[in-house]
Amino acid sequence: MSEPGSERPRRSIVGVVPNFSEGRRRDVIDEIVSALQVPGVLLVNVQWDTDHNRLDTTLLGTPDAVRASALAGATAAVSLIDMTEHRGSHPRMGAVDVIPFMPVRDVTMEECVELARRAGRELAETLDLPVYLYDRAALVPDRRSLAVVRKGEYEGLRAAVAAGERLPDFGPAEIGRAGAVAVGARKPLVAFNVYLSGRDEAAAKDIARALRESSGGLPAVRAIGFDVPERQCVTVSMNLVDYEVTPPRRAFDALVELAAPKGMDVLSSEIVGLVPAAALGPGDVDHLRLEGFDEEEQILENLVKRYDEVGT
Secondary structure, three states, X not given: OOOOOOOOOOOOEEEEOOEEOOOOOHHHHHHHHHHHOOOOEEEEEEEEEOOOOEXXXXXXXXXXXXXXXXXHHHHHHHHHOOOOOOOOOOOOOEOEEEEEEEEEEOOOHHHHHHHHHHHHHHHHHHHOOOEEEEEOOOOOHHHHOHHHHOOOHHHHHHHHHHOOOOOOOEOOOOOOOOEOEEEEEOOOOEEEEEEEOOOOHHHHHHHHHHHOHHHXXXXXXXXXXXXXXXXXXXXXXXXXXXXXXXXXHXXXXXXXXXXXXXXXXXXXXXXXXXXXXXXXXXXXXXXXXXXXXXXXXXXXXXXXXXXXXXXX
């Protein structure tokens, strides 16, 4: 039995999900991941792949700790990644591409908005990095959408800023070798990729267009389609930004219906990073044909328990 007063107080938890434009050089990936692990955070997910040429990470911690982690990871990425040489299938605009903060426990969305804006200013001042605030943290209404912020990717944004357009919220009005970063606050989302048979990239793009909300598809769905040479197939990559509105099963079933007339079969799917337990219903792992899914490592609530146990 614990002594009276010996239990650690319940801590506020914020999730931060920094994404970096590197998925091929293991030494660079290792250096960025190492930099992220500052006192007070727990690294709960690391995923990368060569085709996207992208590194996705997820960390849990106190507000100050996740802000420090984001700055440390960004510092490493800016020194190691040259966007003028970067190529990959995933849309990108910077060495550290996006840094979203999300409320996990005993933290409000409003507090995450302030955290994101403070982190954005710090990144601009410390690294001389152009910063765009997006989603709930946006200062400009049009920038609530990450797709709008990242339109044209690194090359398009660099040209726009050089022409005096689409200037950042913080930092220099110039896009250099490290590109720019989008910093935001949002609800936990589900990053959901579905792999389809064949190499018809145009068909995958058509399916993605029909699925995404901005084209009149499913609400709270963002989607892109592209070829995946290393798998000899194509994928529709989705962000389900509100799983209570459109859960993975609904998005998956709609995709299957759209793919069938094109003669495309679902090979498998994957969830990138973490997923709230409520986003998956009974039988969903099999129904969605999820590959490599690990409840202990990917269900958000299980990682929160681990954070409490570790006491970092």
